[in-house]
Amino acid sequence: MTLEIERDDCVQSIIIGVTRTANWRDKMLEKYGDQRNGWASKALRKIAGDAENLDDEAWSRLQPYFDSDEWREGVSEAARQVGFAHRSKSFPFFVKNLVAVLSKPTAAT
Template identity: 40%
Template sequence: MMMLNEKNDCIESIAKTLERTSAWRKSLTVRWPDDPRNARASSRLDQLAADVASLTDYQWAALQPHFNWASENWRDGLNQAARQVGFHNRSGDLDYFIEALVQNLSVSTSIAA
């Protein structure tokens, strides 16, 4: 049961960050109306926030060693991955986002170590 709660906490953490980043991207469309990337990124982030509810056990296994909702490393890695959606990360699916997130978290963990 504890494992399921932790997975659900991870899903909620990712979804909230994706939603917050989407709102930020939407605000940037006002500042830069001629740049279509922010609107596309916001739409993509909204879709990822919905998709993360069906996080697979395989995806969870990749995230689990890194997940700690209270960890600055987790928040920084997640924020970085979310900001990259639509810009550095062109692929839009959840698998790709999870891979990018794990990569960000792995790099920051090795730097912090």
């Protein structure tokens, strides 16, 4: 796989994972009425839109983790934190948080 294709796949994976979590937050808003879910959904949709602009620095931080066994769960965990563990709508902050999540030691290691 070429680096450009791998990078595009990474962007698409982030968009899909973050959008999936935004849709889930919409359902949680309907179910529980907790307005944090509405805010989180909007923030996640902004992050998904900004993912298309993945710059070289962010890609270099994500590349070692992309396509790992932990990648999808890491994207999901970082997305679930938006609006609850922090209130940033910034894509660079999301990347920083995603790298932190993926860097955590796992029980298997």
